[in-house]
Amino acid sequence: MSTGSSDVTTPGSVAAAVAVQEELRPLVDLVGPGPSAPATVAGLDVAYAKSGDLLAAAVTVLDARTLAVVDSAVCVGRPAFGYVPGLFAFRELPALLAALDRLTTRPALLVCDGHGLAHPRRFGLACHLGVVTGLPAIGVGKTPLVGEWVPPAAERGAWSPLRDGNDVVGRVLRTQAGVKPVFVSVGHRMSLDNATAQVLALTPRYRLPETTRTADRLCRDALTQAS
DNA sequence: GCGACAG
DNA sequence: ATCTTGTCGC
Numbered sequence: 705m706s707t708g709s710s711d712v713t714t715p716g717s718v719a720a721a722v723a724v725q726e727e728l729r730p731l732v733d734l735v736g737p738g739p740s741a742p743a744t745v746a747g748l749d750v751a752y753a754k755s756g757d758l759l760a761a762a763v764t765v766l767d768a769r770t771l772a773v774v775d776s777a778v779c780v781g782r783p784a785f786g787y788v789p790g791l792f793a794f795r796e797l798p799a800l801l802a803a804l805d806r807l808t809t810r811p812a813l814l815v816c817d818g819h820g821l822a823h824p825r826r827f828g829l830a831c832h833l834g835v836v837t838g839l840p841a842i843g844v845g846k847t848p849l850v851g852e853w854v855p856p857a858a859e860r861g862a863w864s865p866l867r868d869g870n871d872v873v874g875r876v877l878r879t880q881a882g883v884k885p886v887f888v889s890v891g892h893r894m895s896l897d898n899a900t901a902q903v904l905a906l907t908p909r910y911r912l913p914e915t916t917r918t919a920d921r922l923c924r925d926a927l928t929q930a931s
Numbered sequence: 932g933c934g935a936c937a938g
Numbered sequence: 939a940t941c942t943t944g945t946c947g948c
Contacts, residue, residue: 789936818937849937
């Protein structure tokens, strides 16, 4: 039967990938506001081999109160798509979904390494993962993809809006005093206020959320063992 | 036409 | 993302 247009994770061309994003974008829940006190929060990240033909995706689930890792899973595979800014999600999505399937728990929130609405078509990785899984999701990027912004004040918790055209697509958030800010955006079933609050709760000490840090270590270790 | 461009 | 030396600082 048909194979291309019905698969929302592995399109066969750039045009098909863009079409998938346009097709799924209306399914994003922009209302939220999402859980104010999630019991568990998942971090997702991917590491690539230097050769570029192998990757490891990891998901770590943390107790939101203690930030201890209570569950985790990895998936080693191949990039499912070339790297194209704006279509980045298609590279990592299959491996990340496979890792999510291997969890024994169902996290209350996904914290993705990349953007959500702060995307040219308002459908970055965090939106895609949220829509496909049905889970609340947010994006936390280390560098901007779209939008204009001014640096927030130097203290932890300070933020400034990330604007693209007439839209506020996210926030530039200072998670540690005097440290380069991160870019927070809504993925699915979350308000921007709540997304900001959750990121601050996950960054008691470092610039990046503990979820991202634990997932990063796990996928790097998995990649080392695989290669 | 020229840069910019999540990871 | 990954490749990379040294350097500053707790």
